[in-house]
Every structure is written in C-alpha cells, then in structure tokens.
Amino acid sequence: MASRHKILLLDDDEQILELYQELLQNLPSQPEVTVSSSGARAIALLETEPFTLLITDLRMPKMDGLQVLAIVRRKYPELRLIVLTGVLDEEYRSRAYALGVDLFWQKPSSSEEFQFFKDCIESFLGRETAEEGGFRGMQSKSLVDLIQLECLSQSSTVLRITQGGMEGKIWLQDGQITDAVAGDLNGEAAFKEILSWKSGSFELLPADPTHARMIAVSSQGLLLDSAQALDEGRGPYADTPGAAGTTPAPSALAPLVRFEGVDFLLTVPPSGDGERESWGLENTKEVSAWVWDTQKRLRELGDKLGVGGLAQVSGFGLNRHWAFANSDQKGLLCAGFRRAVPKDKVDQTMKLMFGKWIS
Amino acid sequence: MDLVRTDRTVKPEVKRLPTGSFTVDARGEVISSTVSQVFPEALVRDIGQRIVHVFDGARRAQLPFSELVVQYASYKIVAREMRGGAIIFLSPKPVRMVSSS
Amino acid sequence: MTKAQVTLNAEQIEELNQKLSHMRHEINNQLSLVVAAIELISLKPELRQKMIDTVTQQPPKITAEIVKFSKEFEQALGIMR
Numbered sequence: 001m002a003s004r005h006k007i008l009l010l011d012d013d014e015q016i017l018e019l020y021q022e023l024l025q026n027l028p029s030q031p032e033v034t035v036s037s038s039g040a041r042a043i044a045l046l047e048t049e050p051f052t053l054l055i056t057d058l059r060m061p062k063m064d065g066l067q068v069l070a071i072v073r074r075k076y077p078e079l080r081l082i083v084l085t086g087v088l089d090e091e092y093r094s095r096a097y098a099l100g101v102d103l104f105w106q107k108p109s110s111s112e113e114f115q116f117f118k119d120c121i122e123s124f125l126g127r128e129t130a131e132e133g134g135f136r137g138m139q140s141k142s143l144v145d146l147i148q149l150e151c152l153s154q155s156s157t158v159l160r161i162t163q164g165g166m167e168g169k170i171w172l173q174d175g176q177i178t179d180a181v182a183g184d185l186n187g188e189a190a191f192k193e194i195l196s197w198k199s200g201s202f203e204l205l206p207a208d209p210t211h212a213r214m215i216a217v218s219s220q221g222l223l224l225d226s227a228q229a230l231d232e233g234r235g236p237y238a239d240t241p242g243a244a245g246t247t248p249a250p251s252a253l254a255p256l257v258r259f260e261g262v263d264f265l266l267t268v269p270p271s272g273d274g275e276r277e278s279w280g281l282e283n284t285k286e287v288s289a290w291v292w293d294t295q296k297r298l299r300e301l302g303d304k305l306g307v308g309g310l311a312q313v314s315g316f317g318l319n320r321h322w323a324f325a326n327s328d329q330k331g332l333l334c335a336g337f338r339r340a341v342p343k344d345k346v347d348q349t350m351k352l353m354f355g356k357w358i359s
Numbered sequence: 360m361d362l363v364r365t366d367r368t369v370k371p372e373v374k375r376l377p378t379g380s381f382t383v384d385a386r387g388e389v390i391s392s393t394v395s396q397v398f399p400e401a402l403v404r405d406i407g408q409r410i411v412h413v414f415d416g417a418r419r420a421q422l423p424f425s426e427l428v429v430q431y432a433s434y435k436i437v438a439r440e441m442r443g444g445a446i447i448f449l450s451p452k453p454v455r456m457v458s459s460s
Numbered sequence: 461m462t463k464a465q466v467t468l469n470a471e472q473i474e475e476l477n478q479k480l481s482h483m484r485h486e487i488n489n490q491l492s493l494v495v496a497a498i499e500l501i502s503l504k505p506e507l508r509q510k511m512i513d514t515v516t517q518q519p520p521k522i523t524a525e526i527v528k529f530s531k532e533f534e535q536a537l538g539i540m541r
Contacts, residue, residue, distance in 0.1 A: 013489055015514065019496040026503050059485060086485035086492075103439070107492035114495050116448055119380035119393045123446055283421055290420040297409045298429055304405070305376060307451075308432025315417065317424030336422075347428075 005031040005125045006049060010042045010056035010068070011084070016107075020055075027118065029125045039063030046076060053080040053124065057107075058092055066095060067154070073100045080124060097318070098148045144195060144223060151175045151219050156207035161194055168194035171211050177222055179214040187214045188222065195226040249279040256335070256353050261345065263320065264336035267357075268292050270328060280336065291334045295326050312354070314346055323350035327358045376434060376451040383407035385443035394449065410438045410445055466537050476536050483529040490518045490525075 007024055011017050017035040024033045031052075036042045039060050046054070054072060058065030069081060081101040085092065093104045102124070108114040147170065150157060154175035161168045168182035170191060180191035215222070249257045253265045257279060264280030272292050278284040299310045314323035317339070323346055324334035333354055337346050381392035387408030394403055410427065417424055427445075429436040431452075438447040468476070497511040 013493075015493055016489060016496075019493060019500060019514070022500055022504065022507070023496055026500075086488040087481065102441075107488055108495055109488055109491040111495060111498070112450070114499055116380065116450075119448065120446065122393055123380050123382045123391050286420040287422060290416040290422070293416060294413050297412065301406060301409055302431045302434070304402075305431075305434060307376065307434035311430045311432060313430070314428045315422070315424035316426040316428075317422075319423070322422060322424070 005029060005052040007031045007033045007053045007055060008042060008045060008051045009033055009035045010037070010039065010054065010060070010065075011035075012037055012057065012060050016057075023118070024055075024121065027122050027125070029122060031125060039065070039068040042068060043071060046072060046079070051076075051079060053082065053121075055082045055084050055121075058083060058085050058096070066092070066099065069096065069099050069101060082121075082124070094318070095148065098144070144226065147172075147177070148223055151177070151223070156209060158205040158208050158211075160205055161197070166197070168197075170194060171208060173207065173209055173211075173213070175219070177215055177219040179211060188217065191215065191222060192226055250277045252277055253279050256333075256357065259335075259349050259353055261337045261341035261349065262335050262353075263338050264322075266291065266334040268332040268334075270331045272296075287334070291324055291332060295324065295332055299326075312347070312350060314343075314350065316343060316346070321346050323347070325350065325354040327354075330358050333357050377403065377406075377449050378451060380446060380448045381407065382441065382446045383411060383444045385411065387411040387444075390444070406436070406449070407445070407447060410436070410447055414438075414440050414445060468536065472536060476533065479529055479532050483525050486525045487522050490522050494518050 009017060009020055009024070011020070014037060017037060021033045021035050024031060034045060034049075034051075036045060040063055042054070042056070045051075056065055056068065060068070065083070065085075069083070072079060073081060082103045082105060083092075083096050083101050084105050084107055086107055096104050103120070105117060105120070106113075108117045147159065150159070150172050156173045156175075159170040159172065161170070166183065168190060169180065170177060171179040177191065180187060180194060182190040182193045185193050249265065252267065256262065256265055264278070266276065266278045266281060266284065266288055268276055268288050268291065276284055276288045278288070281287055294313065295310065298313060302308065302310050310326065312323060312325045315321060320339050321337040321341060321343075322334060323337070324332055326332040335350060335353060337349070341349070375397070377394045377398040379393040379395065381394055381403055382390045383404075384390055387404065387410070389400065389404055389407055392403060413427060414424075425440045427436075427438040427440075429438075433452050435450050435452055436447065437450075438445045494515050497514040501508055501511045
C-alpha cells in the first residue's frame with residue numbers, strides 16, 4: 001500500500017498535540033497526523049476522512065474519552081484505537097479494553113518508554129488494515145462487554161438474549177440498566193441469571209422508555225458484581241474465597257497460600273518428572289505440562305540469546321494473572337493471582353514467595 | 360600516558376542483543392518489525408514462534424491471558440496477545456557493572 | 461498547641477482523591493512533554509530552541525501543581541467537625 005496512514009490524535013493539551021504530531025509524523029512510515037482537542041470535532045473529522053488510527057487521551061474537557069471511544073468503536077470497526085493517558089488507572093484500562101481498544105498506554109515519561117511507544121505505533125501502522133471478519137471485537141465480545149458498551153454510550157435499548165430455549169431481556173435507558181426479565185425472575189436476579197449464560201445470541205430492540213425502572217443500583221456496580229461472580233464460578237479453578245480458604249493445601253505449599261491475592265499454586269519437581277503438588281487447580285496435569293514446556297522454551301531462548309538465566313515469567317489476563325520461577329535444585333513454582341491484583345504486586349509477591357519456597 | 364590511543368589488540372566481545380519491537384501473526388510469522396536488520400530474521404521469527412506457542416498453550420490449558428512478561432538476568436521480553444498473534448517488545452536490561460580490582 | 465483530631469467524611473476523601481488524581485495526571489503530562497521535547501531535539505535540530513523552551517516551561521508547572529495540591533491537602537486536614 002503506497003498511501004500513507006492517517007492518524008488522528010486527540011488530547012486536551014495543545015503542547016502535547018504539537019509535539020506528538022511532530023514526533024509521529026517523523027516515524028519511518030511517515031503517517032499524516034491530524035490533531036484535535038475536542039471529542040466532538042474528532043468524531044466529525046472521522047466522518048469526513050478515512051483515518052487508520054485514533055490515539056486519544058481519556059480526560060477531555062467536554063466529552064469523556066471513554067464516551068468518544070464507545071461511539072467511535074461502534075461506528076468505525078476498522079479504525080485502530082489506542083488510548084494514551086496521563087495516569088494508569090486499572091478501572092479505566094479494563095473499561096477501555098472492554099470497549100475494544102487495541103492498546104492502552106500511559107504517556108511515556110522516560111526515554112525508554114518513549115522508544116517502546118514509538119516502536120509500538122510503527123508496528124501498528126505496519127499491520128495489514130484488512131481485518132478478517134470485519135467487525136473486530138464484536139465477534140469476541142462477551143455479554144458483559146456488550147452491556148458495558150451500551151452503558152458507556154448512554155444508549156437506550158432493550159437487549160434480547162436467547163440461549164437454547166431460554167430468553168431474557170435487559171432494559172437500558174440512557175446508559176442505565178433499569179430492568180431485566182428471565183423466565184420467572186426479574187430485576188437484579190434476572191440480570192445475574194442472564195449474565196451467567198456463557199453463550200447465546202442477542203438482539204438490540206428499540207428502547208422502551210415507559211418500562212418501569214425496577215433496578216435501582218448503579219449499572220457499573222451491577223456489571224462489576226456480575227463479572228466477579230462469573231469469574232469465581234467460571235473455569236477449572238476451585239473456589240478460593242480468599243485468605244480463609246476452604247481447600248487445605250499440601251504442607252509444602254501451606255505457607256505460600258497466605259500471600260495476598262494468590263488463588264492457585266503449583267510446583268513441578270526439577271527435571272520435570274515426579275510428583276506435582278497443587279492447590280486451587282482442577283486441571284493440574286495440563287497446567288503443569290504447559291508451565292514446564294513454557295519454562296523450557298523460554299530458557300532455551302535465553303541461552304540462545306546469551307542473556308543469562310530465566311528469572312521470572314508472568315502473564316496478565318482479564319480473568320486472572322499468573323507467574324512462575326524455576327530453581328534447578330528445588331523445581332518450578334507457579335502461582336495464580338486474582339485479576340484485581342496489580343501487575344507490580346504480582347511481580348513482588350511472586351519474588352517473595354519464590355524466595356521463601358527455595359529457602 | 361596517552362589516553363587517546365585505543366588499544367587495537369584487545370577488543371572485548373560485547374554481544375549485542377536485539378532491541379525493538381515486532382508483531383507476529385497466529386503462526387509466529389513476522390508481520391512487521393523495528394528490530395535492526397543486523398539480527399537474523401530467523402532469530403526474530405524464533406522468538407515470535409516461541410511466544411505465540413506460550414499464548415496458545417495457555418489457552419488450551421484453560422489459563423488464557425493477554426500480556427506476557429519474561430525476565431532474564433539481562434533481558435526482558437514483553438508480549439501482548441493480538442488477535443491470535445502478538446506484539447513483542449525486546450529490551451536489554453542494563454547490566455550492573457562490577458569494578459574489577 | 462493541642463493536637464486536634466481530624467475526621468474526613470467519604471465525600472471529602474473523594475474530593476481529595478480527585479485532586480490527587482488531577483495532580484498526577486498533570487505532572488505525568490508535563491513529564492511526557494519533557495521526554496517528547498528531548499526526542500525532538502535530536503530528531504529535528506531546527507526545532508531545538510523551541511524544544512528547549514518547552515522543557516524549561518515544565519519544572520515551574522510541575523512545582524505549581526505540587527504546591528497547589530499540598531495546600532489543598534493541608535486545608536482538607538485542617539477541617540475539624
């Protein structure tokens with residue numbers, strides 16, 4: 001493609017716009033960068049010209065950045081979205097990802113971060129713009145994400161969900177969840193029931209503003225509760241209700257269970273064979289096989305590059321996080337963390353646990 | 360003592376490490392890269408394939424996740440899952456200099 | 461001077477939190493301007509003077525934010541009911 005990429009940069013600070021415009025235009029692929037300090041103007045611009053990428057801050061004077069994103073994501077499914085924000089806020093980050101942004105970045109405040117940022121944008125622009133399936137994000141949207149999206153865009157609609165023989169309806173008015181119905185249930189109970197259906201098809205019906213408001217609690221709270229309830233019941237992991245814990249851990253792991261935020265533990269003996277010990281996991285065999293294989297692969301890579309030993313590996317996900325470290329003498333220790341645990345805490349806790357375990 | 364003259368007989372071998380970022384598709388094939396051409400493509404591809412394998416394996420073991428952080432003694436790899444593929448960031452970590460005396 | 465005990469209600473804490481968040485946001489913005497300006501200095505020598513100006517503008521702004529928040533913080537804790 002010989003044509004240059006078009007980037008739209010949205011931020012409330014004029015100086016940021018000026019400098020970033022220069023810097024982005026200076027990238028090897030020489031994109032065309034348009035700037036705006038108003039969400040409304042940005043949306044108007046998107047309407048008139050074909051942009052490839054929108055980079056936006058979240059804090060905007062008149063129109064909240066997340067609102068802009070919600071609208072834009074729906075109208076332009078092919079547009080790449082990157083959030084570039086002043087302060088990293090876990091809540092904003094998960095909301096943005098739930099909306100379907102491609103990346104959530106904090107404004108680089110060091111030269112190293114800046115390099116990463118530049119490399120990242122350049123990589124982004126290098127990708128094919130054609131997307132398999134067209135509606136990026138919509139395919140993998142879970143029900144929670146969809147409702148979140150509708151709330152954020154302050155929609156009024158009636159969401160009809162069908163799953164097998166069951167049918168449920170959720171009323172939304174101006175971005176608030178006002179009622180729900182599912183079989184015999186209504187209100188909050190119906191809402192939670194509908195959300196527990198992991199699959200199903202949905203339809204957006206015209207709004208019904210005259211429908212009585214039966215749900216008074218905040219929609220955000222409701223979504224958060226439901227998402228958490230889903231997490232705890234979902235997947236192969238045993239229920240681990242916090243520090244108290246109902247499942248007893250093998251003696252070697254017992255002292256580690258007490259670390260905050262930990263929701264599973266796994267050890268693999270050195271050389272990979274032998275008795276695995278686990279707590280909080282149902283599919284121990286599969287997870288340990290994967291962890292061991294991963295450890296081996298990454299260690300080989302390290303040797304190939306000549307970068308020293310593999311110190312620690314961690315993974316962060318929407319549902320949970322994990323980390324592992326390996327010792328030639330004692331074996332491998334892998335731990336799972338609740339998703340609410342922030343990244344640096346996961347890192348820190350893992351180091352502490354591993355240190356304790358090998359001592 | 361001539362401080363300016365460089366000693367040409369002893370040249371320490373400092374291994375350079377690939378730095379930058381690149382994106383790979385679901386098969387680990389490199390789509391775009393900002394890593395210097397000095398590093399063989401095969402090496403970059405190898406990194407990509409290993410990373411994609413880690414993401415895939417995790418999904419199959421019911422542990423799906425979206426961001427991977429690999430810490431070595433003197434190197435760090437961060438990867439973000441992207442629609443089956445990944446964007447991967449490579450950075451050497453500053454090595455602590457120990458004075459020899 | 462007797463030491464007074466201070467109680468803040470949820471609203472006051474929230475307000476203080478907002479102010480803190482605002483400060484962090486502003487300072488991060490200002491720091492990222494510094495980083496961006498420095499990058500541009502090496503990339504575009506013709507912008508050198510302008511970028512130097514941009515950099516020098518930031519420290520007083522940052523200081524001002526910190527002073528502002530410190531005042532707000534002290535004021536909030538001075539509330540006694």
